[in-house]
Amino acid sequence: MSDLLFDRLGGIEGATRIAHDLVDNHLKNKAISTRFADSDIAALKNAAATFLIAGTGGPDVYKGKDMLAAHKGMNISALEFMAVLDDALVALGKNNVGQREQEEVLFALYSMRSQIVLV
Ligand code: HEM
Structure with a gap:
């Protein structure tokens, strides 16, 4: 299998399923759901x-x-940032993504913190 994280997440289909589950988790997560009250969910x-x-x-x-x-x-x-990371881990687990891949996604997301929290 290719080294690309993209391939290890299952390519277009796998990544799309994970991302859709992530957004669904946000909508159910009381810590952040109101943030998306006015969002076009399909676009998100x-x-x-x-x-x-x-x-x-x-x-x-x-x-x-x-x-x-x-x-x-x-x-x-x-705290809201942590809620997004929590939702990401749940989405990855639901889609049977391996431990190592979960860690790589989590690290990539965490590294964006300074561009998102209190900016
Ligand atoms: C690493 C963490 C995060 C990533 C990778 C991320 C990613 C994104 C992306 C790709 C967009 C779409 C931008 C566009 O369409 O131009 C977006 C929009 C948005 N994000 Fe985040 N985000 C993160 C964390 C958060 C957090 C913690 C919150 C607050 C709870 C949040 C709230 C929003 C909102 C309200 C929008 C706009 C939605 C809309 O236009 O309907 N994000 N984010």
Whole structure:
């Protein structure tokens, strides 16, 4: 199997399923669900999927904003950031992603913290 995290997540299909589950988890997560009250959920799922695909070494399909621009002025707290990481781990587990791959995704997400929390 290829070394690319994208391939190890199951390519387009796998990454898309994970990203859609992640958004579904956000909508059920009381710590952050209200943040998405006015969101177009299909568009948000597409943004999450294309971001995960492009960010893990797949095709360059993400057309959204960079993380600083996407979250600037939202006053996102460290607890909210943790809630997103929790939701990501649940989505990865549900899709039977391996321990090592879960760690790689978690690290990649964590490394974006300074562009998202209180920016
Ligand atoms: C590493 C963590 C995170 C990543 C990778 C991430 C990723 C993204 C992406 C890709 C978008 C779409 C941007 C676009 O379409 O231009 C987005 C939008 C958004 N994010 Fe995040 N995000 C993270 C953390 C958070 C946190 C902690 C919150 C607050 C609970 C949050 C709230 C939002 C909101 C409210 C939007 C706009 C949704 C909309 O336009 O309907 N994000 N995020």
